[in-house]
Amino acid sequence: MASNYVDPSNDVKLSKKDLNILAWRSLLLQASFNYERMQAAGWLYGLIPGLRKIHRNKQDLSKSMKDHMEFFNTHPFLVTFIMGIIMAMEQNKEDRDAIRGIKVATMGPLGGIGDALFWLTLLPITAGIGASLAMDGNIAGPIIFLVLFNIVHFGLRFGLIRYGYYTGIKAIQQLKEGTKQISRAASILGLSVVGGLIATYVNFKTTAVIKTGEAKVKLQTDLLDKIMPALLPLTYTILMYYLLKKGKSPLTLIVITVLMGIIGKCFNVL
Amino acid sequence: MLTEALLIALWAGIAGIDLFNGLTHIHRPVVTGVIVGLILGDIKTGLIAGATLELVWMGMVPLAGAQPPNVVIGGIIGTAFAILTKQDPKVAVGIAVPFAVAVQGLITLLFTVFAPVMHKADRFAEEANYKGIEKINYLGLAILFVMYFVIAFLPIYFGSDAAIKFVEIVPKWFINGLSVAGGIMPAIGFAMLLKVMLKKEYVAFLILGFVLAAYMKLPILAIALIGSAIALYDFFLNKNNAAYREEEINDGI
Structure with a gap:
């Protein structure tokens, strides 16, 4: 089952206490947020105690940590659900491609659900109650807001990591057969989500206007969008992919992108 | 005034971290209002100003990674000036706008310069150096804290007119360019993901x-x-x- 692990033993179990530690650490998910990998390093920060307990072989730990430094972004409250599932998979020493596929496939949808649930529902309701009390000079306003909000917040954070972990373990037991098939299914799912994320997350539009005599052509809406929506994000991602394959370092790509942004803004085309 | 300004700056640092990390929402104006009121010795005005500003910011939330005007600086400086100048908080929050914009610019800068740091993190991960990964995350928190601390301290201690000069040091074209680049940068993250998948x-x-x-x-x-x-x-x-x-x-x- 575990051809890509030095130590394929899967007898380590995470206790409730271990899971709680991971949930606490998930609070720093966005400590090292950046535009390139978004929450990746904070996500890895959260997983570290679990990964160290599971991967006693240093080479295995290194492989796993490297994988979890890849692009990651989801809703900061629902992240513990993904942590739970991924911990169950890591613990069972599942194929690394399968782990990556499941991670990528869950982060996008949970991000959207979380935005709707918390920023557009929970926050307005609880803050509305708090503000209406505070408006009358009642000190209970902020306190009631914090209590109501955080009961839901921490309840979900600590509840979901357990739910994710035990669901993950149960699902793995049912899917004993065919690691290859599971990785394949996870990759299919993961890549469809990545395709969607490229179109929605990469924010690349041109503001350039081409003047030909009397007529003004807005490059983005009159031309590019008619060829294909999200053409620039797709082209740029493929270009970056191609440069990486050619052996260019990601740092070079960052420098290129930053220069392009600054120069493009100065010439008013971005 | 120095003690009050330092205390408010300290609170801004903590609340600024809470905006992205912890997310207990002590950073919302309805909470920061009463804390700033407590520091400046006028809890009642603090409560009301905080509640007013809470309603202003309601609905302005980080959706799909887009950053709204900074709620922490808006709430804290808005409340502080409502108390100090005895103005309506809706007017006082106008004073906070250039500072909220400055924080947004600095956050854009931070999110850009932290992209190269990820390659240091890659090396730490490769070496299974978990302490290195932890340090990178703590560094991010420290930078956030200092940023909010300074930006909240300046207008309250020096007065808003004098402080605006400080926050306009970084040129707009630079920050705007970074912000455009930041929008495109996930393409690099996806390309790296595609390389393995x-x-x-x-x-x-x-x-x-x-x-x-x-x-x-x-x-x-x-x-x-x-x-x-x-x-x-x-x-x-x-x-x-x-x-x-x-x-x-x-x-x-």
């Missing part, structure tokens, strides 16, 4: 996901469900085929 046989699904989002404007959840449907179909088809082949072999024997 993409195999010829899977290209079809990448195209599918892209078309569903770009042309059909489907939300990511819908795309994930369609992806799951295909993955499940493929999974059981392979499994049945495998079982069938096994049967054939057994029959042959």
Whole structure:
């Protein structure tokens, strides 16, 4: 089952206490947020105690940590659900491609659900109650807001990591057969989500206007969008992919992108 | 005034961290209002100003990574000036605008310069150096704290007119350019992901996901469900085929 692990033993179990530690650490998910990998390093920060307990072989730990430094972004409250599932998979020493596929496939949808649930529902309701009390000079306003909000917040954070972990373990037991098939299914799912994320997350539009005599052509809406929506994000991602394959370092790509942004803004085309 | 300014700056640092990390929401104006009121010795005005500003910021939340005007600096400086100048908080919050914009600019800068740091983190991960990863995250928190601390301290201690000069040091074209680059940068993250995930046989699904989002404007959840449907179909088809082949072999024997 575990051809890509030095130590394929899967007898380590995470206790409730271990899971709680991971949930606490998930609070720093966005400590090292950046535009390139978004929450990746904070996500890895959260997983570290679990990964160290599971991967006693240093080479295995290194492989796993490297994988979890890849692009990651989801809703900061629902992240513990993904942590739970991924911990169950890591613990069972599942194929690394399968782990990556499941991670990528869950982060996008949970991000959207979380935005709707918390920023557009929970926050307005609880803050509305708090503000209406505070408006009358009642000190209970902020306190009631914090209590109501955080009961839901921490309840979900600590509840979901357990739910994710035990669901993950149960699902793995049912899917004993065919690691290859599971990785394949996870990759299919993961890549469809990545395709969607490229179109929605990469924010690349041109503001350039081409003047030909009397007529003004807005490059983005009159031309590019008619060829294909999200053409620039797709082209740029493929270009970056191609440069990486050619052996260019990601740092070079960052420098290129930053220069392009600054120069493009100065010439008013971005 | 120095003690009060330092205390408010300290609170701004803590609340600024809470905006992205912890998320207990002590950073919302309805809470920061009463704390600033407590520091400046006028809890009642603090409560009311905080509640007013809370309603101003209601609905201005970070959706899909887009940053609204900074709620922490807006709430704290708005309340502080409402108390100090005895103005209506809706007017006082106007004083906070250049500082909220400055914080947003600095956050853009931080999110850009932290991208190269990720390659240091890659090395730490490769060496299984978990302490290195932890330090990088603590560094991010420290930078956030200092940023909010300074930006909140300046207008309250020096007065808003004098402080605006400090926050306009960084040129706008630079920050705007970074912000454009920041919007494009996830492309690098996805390209790195594709480098490890993409195999010829899977290209079809990448195209599918892209078309569903770009042309059909489907939300990511819908795309994930369609992806799951295909993955499940493929999974059981392979499994049945495998079982069938096994049967054939057994029959042959």
